[in-house]
Amino acid sequence: MKFTHRNSPMVMRGLVKSWPVVQEARASVHSAVNYLSSFYSGHKVVAWEGPQSTKGRVFYSDDFRALNCNPVSRRLDSVLAQLVTLAKLKDAPLLYVATASIEKCLPDFSVENRLTFGVDNPAASIWLGNRTRISAHYDVPENIACNVVGRRRFILFPPEQLENLYIGPVDFTPAGQAISLVDFHNPDPIKFPNFIKAAKSALVVDLEPGDALYIPSMWWHHVEGLDACNVLVNYWWNDIDVHVPPSDALLHGLMAIRQLPEEKRIIWKRLFDYYLFSSDQTFSHIPESTRGVLGANDGEQIKKLCQFLSKRLDVKN
Structure with a gap:
């Protein structure tokens, strides 16, 4: 099959x-x-x-x-x-x-x-x-x-x-x-x-x-x-490799964005639409070698980003 x-x-x-x-x-x-x-x-x-x-x-x-x-x-x-x-x-x-x-x-x-x-x-x-x-x-x-x-x-x-x-x-x-x-x-x-x-x-x-x-x-x-x-x-x-559960991003958003005033939530919604949900956003205006997480999310890049976020969350706590 x-x-x-x-x-x-x-x-x-x-x-x-x-x-x-x-x-x-x-x-x-x-x-x-x-x-x-x-x-x-x-x-x-x-x-x-x-x-x-x-x-x-x-x-x-x-x-x-x-x-x-x-x-x-x-x-x-x-x-x-x-x-x-x-x-x-x-x-x-x-x-x-x-x-x-x-x-x-x-x-x-x-x-x-x-x-x-x-x-x-x-x-x-x-x-x-x-x-x-x-x-x-x-x-x-x-x-x-x-x-x-x-x-x-x-x-x-x-x-x-x-x-x-x-x-x-x-x-x-x-x-x-x-x-x-x-x-x-x-x-x-x-x-x-x-x-x-x-x-x-x-x-x-x-x-x-x-x-x-x-x-x-x-x-x-x-x-x-x-x-x-x-x-x-x-x-x-999964059809594609999912290095980080999307539900984790939702929980982070609930902590970081949900309590903001409406006008700021609207701005953040525009940012999320731009970076995450736009189907035609290629970021071709940025040199490929410097796109970081905006480029291909390979395992090493994801690992570095997770370490970065972990440190940020530890500081907040």
């Missing part, structure tokens, strides 16, 4: 149906769990655990001072075994493992369960849990999500629906990315009146074992495990 970038999600039915883990899942959840555990290296993972009252939703506490579940360092094989046990309960507590590295946890898994799509060294991760709900969020990398055990539902929104998704804090999040505060099972039309606009543009995709979904960079996606045991394998990559 040779993957070509797209600007919209794409469902790929049966893409990994031949994977042994999918075949084991079709036999039984217990068979799939035993198969995965056979590859386990002993590397511990972070498992999110929460009471029945969460109803599977990984979210904030009522006062937003904490999360409604707790991260616990655990062996992956014990989490898998517990999922089988919890599957027998009608109202099970929340149990969820996000983005655990396959290379570290299941180093030989990819020998038998391999997906090649023309991308060099994508980051491969495994996600597993019971009937969990992960609020809508975006990821910077491109993403191919391969569903291997249980059923999963994705609800996707294009980037332009940002304002209608009511995004929460950017510096205190369940898993690193800001999330929508809307409960998709029970959206509050009074508190979140514009969510109805986002809902009209939503794409709803249900994945069976063996199905896969391509999620473009920056598309918002809400993910729900529909069965008592769910396992997903995903591949992340």
Whole structure:
């Protein structure tokens, strides 16, 4: 398979149906769990655990001072075994493992369960849990999500629906990315009146074992495990080398620019448009040898700039 970038999600039915883990899942959840555990290296993972009252939703506490579940360092094989046990309960507590590295946890898994799509060294991760709900969020990398055990539902929104998704804090999040505060099972039309606009543009995709979904960079996606045991394998990559996460620049801007008077913010917006967002700005009027970060951002140049910014931030603190 040779993957070509797209600007919209794409469902790929049966893409990994031949994977042994999918075949084991079709036999039984217990068979799939035993198969995965056979590859386990002993590397511990972070498992999110929460009471029945969460109803599977990984979210904030009522006062937003904490999360409604707790991260616990655990062996992956014990989490898998517990999922089988919890599957027998009608109202099970929340149990969820996000983005655990396959290379570290299941180093030989990819020998038998391999997906090649023309991308060099994508980051491969495994996600597993019971009937969990992960609020809508975006990821910077491109993403191919391969569903291997249980059923999963994705609800996707294009980037332009940002304002209608009511995004929460950017510096205190369940898993690193800001999330929508809307409960998709029970959206509050009074508190979140514009969510109805986002809902009209939503794409709803249900994945069976063996199905896969391509999620473009920056598309918002809400993910729900529909069965008592769910396992997903995903591949992340960037079309170009990203030396510094763009979200870091956003946080820096929030500290440095957001509090300025409006007339100064307008000036800084013009500067950002000029240096970052203009499609025809080549800086050809500057000799190439002296363009610095305005030229090609190679690794050495980025390293020097990061060191410079680090010193500046240390001085301010």
